[in-house]
Amino acid sequence: MEGLVKIGPWGGSGGDPRDIVASGVAPHRLESVSILCQEAVDAISFTYAGVDGAPRKAGPWGGSGGQKHKVMFGATEVVKEVSGTYGPFRDYDGIVRSLTFVTNLGKHGPFGQPGEGTPFSIPVQYGGRIVGFFARSGWLVDAVGVYVHP
Numbered sequence: 001m002e003g004l005v006k007i008g009p010w011g012g013s014g015g016d017p018r019d020i021v022a023s024g025v026a027p028h029r030l031e032s033v034s035i036l037c038q039e040a041v042d043a044i045s046f047t048y049a050g051v052d053g054a055p056r057k058a059g060p061w062g063g064s065g066g067q068k069h070k071v072m073f074g075a076t077e078v079v080k081e082v083s084g085t086y087g088p089f090r091d092y093d094g095i096v097r098s099l100t101f102v103t104n105l106g107k108h109g110p111f112g113q114p115g116e117g118t119p120f121s122i123p124v125q126y127g128g129r130i131v132g133f134f135a136r137s138g139w140l141v142d143a144v145g146v147y148v149h150p
Contacts, residue, residue: 008145012094015142025050027132042066079130087117
């Protein structure tokens with residue numbers, strides 16, 4: 001999508017690709033993120049405002065298990081970093097095990113099992129912000145990446 005930087009993904013190679021490019025409208029601001037998780041991240045969905053100002057929804061990408069957590073970002077809140085862990089889970093080689101969202105106003109999470117797997121961190125600098133996600137998923141979230149508005 002024009003004007004955006006796509007970073008990642010982190011995690012395994014299983015599942016099917018999930019992306020917001022089919023909407024044809026680039027994201028401008030992340031409004032909320034919903035996570036289903038327990039011992040791993042089962043699913044992710046999110047809402048965002050497109051560059052046209054219209055609200056959009058993506059997901060859920062993944063399965064229906066786990067406990068639901070929803071983060072609503074305030075009008076002046078900007079997502080500056082996404083971090084987490086990925087690694088083996090049950091019969092899967094690489095699954096996203098945890099996610100944390102850091103904004104200009106604080107931290108949301110961790111969601112899932114942060115002590116399990118290989119850590120990753122996607123900090124955004126120089127006034128940029130995370131505005132959306134792409135992923136690989138099946139029954140669980142295999143991998144996750146971000147869209148950054150510079």
